[in-house]
Amino acid sequence: MEKKKYEDHLNSRKKEITDQVMKKLIVRRKKLGLTQQDIAERTGMQRPNISRVESGRLTPSLEVLIKLAGSMGLELQIDFKDCVDKPDNLFGVKKTEEEYDEFRKINRNKKL
Numbered sequence: 001m002e003k004k005k006y007e008d009h010l011n012s013r014k015k016e017i018t019d020q021v022m023k024k025l026i027v028r029r030k031k032l033g034l035t036q037q038d039i040a041e042r043t044g045m046q047r048p049n050i051s052r053v054e055s056g057r058l059t060p061s062l063e064v065l066i067k068l069a070g071s072m073g074l075e076l077q078i079d080f081k082d083c084v085d086k087p088d089n090l091f092g093v094k095k096t097e098e099e100y101d102e103f104r105k106i107n108r109n110k111k112l
Helices: 003-031 036-043 047-055 062-071 097-106
Strands: none
Touching (some): 003 062, 036 062, 047 062
């Protein structure tokens, strides 16, 4: 895959994932009736940085995500999903025949 296309794809996925995470944190913060200042005090961060993270102007590190989640009684969990059959599989990874058999067995009765 050409370098530009690869970098564009990674940047797009990074923004998409960051947006999803931030939306969940904002919804949780508001549901708890907390302000950005409340979160800043709980995390030891500055309120302007909370605003920048929530608006997408600042990409949070893993450490910051853990702090933000913890400040609202949440635990950060990361889930990896198999994407080798997706058209945008960046690395051209192929499944083994055994993996395909297992995939077919699990999804036999599902519409794909």
